[in-house]
Amino acid sequence: MSKQTKILIIYTGGTIGMVEDKETGALYPFDFEALTQQIPEIKKFKFEIDSFSFDPLLDSSNMTTQDWIKIAEVIEMNYEKYDGFVVLHGSDTMSYTASALSFMLENLNKPVIFTGSQLPIGVLRTDGKENFITAIEIAAANINGRPIVPEVAIYFENQLFRGNRTHKFNAENFEAFQSINYPVLAEAGVHIKYNSTAILPFPKKKFTVYKEMNTSIAVLKLFPGIQKEVVESIISIKGLKAIVLETFGSGNAPNVPWFLDLVRTAIKNGIIIYNVTQCRGGSVEIGRYDTSIDMGKIGVVGGFDITIESAIAKLMFLLGKNYTKKQIWKLLQTSIRGELTVA
Numbered sequence: 001m002s003k004q005t006k007i008l009i010i011y012t013g014g015t016i017g018m019v020e021d022k023e024t025g026a027l028y029p030f031d032f033e034a035l036t037q038q039i040p041e042i043k044k045f046k047f048e049i050d051s052f053s054f055d056p057l058l059d060s061s062n063m064t065t066q067d068w069i070k071i072a073e074v075i076e077m078n079y080e081k082y083d084g085f086v087v088l089h090g091s092d093t094m095s096y097t098a099s100a101l102s103f104m105l106e107n108l109n110k111p112v113i114f115t116g117s118q119l120p121i122g123v124l125r126t127d128g129k130e131n132f133i134t135a136i137e138i139a140a141a142n143i144n145g146r147p148i149v150p151e152v153a154i155y156f157e158n159q160l161f162r163g164n165r166t167h168k169f170n171a172e173n174f175e176a177f178q179s180i181n182y183p184v185l186a187e188a189g190v191h192i193k194y195n196s197t198a199i200l201p202f203p204k205k206k207f208t209v210y211k212e213m214n215t216s217i218a219v220l221k222l223f224p225g226i227q228k229e230v231v232e233s234i235i236s237i238k239g240l241k242a243i244v245l246e247t248f249g250s251g252n253a254p255n256v257p258w259f260l261d262l263v264r265t266a267i268k269n270g271i272i273i274y275n276v277t278q279c280r281g282g283s284v285e286i287g288r289y290d291t292s293i294d295m296g297k298i299g300v301v302g303g304f305d306i307t308i309e310s311a312i313a314k315l316m317f318l319l320g321k322n323y324t325k326k327q328i329w330k331l332l333q334t335s336i337r338g339e340l341t342v343a
Ligand code: ASP
Pocket: 013, 014, 015, 016, 058, 059, 060, 061, 089, 090, 091, 092, 093, 116, 117, 118
């Protein structure tokens, strides 16, 4: 007899399990028991389904790197026991957590599927039921015992995405996530159609969990008219290790002397500057325009088509390991979990 598939649900919070506060009308997360009562369908699965709940449950806007580490630990502790993991998570910061987990879980050979919803599961028109049920099905999907999706992914509104390629682009529609620079991993209609060529290959090396995330980073979003004082104050933050520089178009920034001087000073002071475009599609191409050529010369690192969410998580992850600056520099321009495409 073949062994029964086992799935662990990690419930962190988010709208999917929220109810309305009677006084304020605001949504807050409720317990797993209450959530599953709204979805008796999951009892029909032939798999063994267990759960682990965060305490307290979180609106994902309150998530910190400690919570990412906790998810990683729960997966690590239960890795051998389960065939796949479903992480119920608020959609607001889901792309950040999924990106972070993709880096923290090296040589992952089991599915870790994030999902949530825009409407609570107790609401009649909820999108949560379909998202939850299909996420479980994907986490359990295998061919001859080998998981079909051995990676950290987000399932939302009929589509499965590589987690570190996504961003939340809509606060209203059920279709809340996009992955503009990378194809969907699966599409759920009558059948779940897996895009096997887009899914990461099954790893050969040993599964390893990394739990150090260094948060000494900042994000500097450029805008026309940005003042010198703003840039100055960010680069002079004590102990700062890296800046995600959100640039225009294909990685462009004002090529005025004051700006380039400040960037040069920051790099001299040991701060890594990671050039990531504000555009959600396309890639950074340092040197394509005059407005990026100098940044390349002074040592700004280009992030190709990485998302902002993934860039932040990747920097925290790389800074948390004992790499030299040179190694970090190289890895930032290399795809380590399928998070970017080198152009
Ligand atoms: N504020 C909620 C959260 O991110 C939104 C959601 O779950 O969709 O936790």
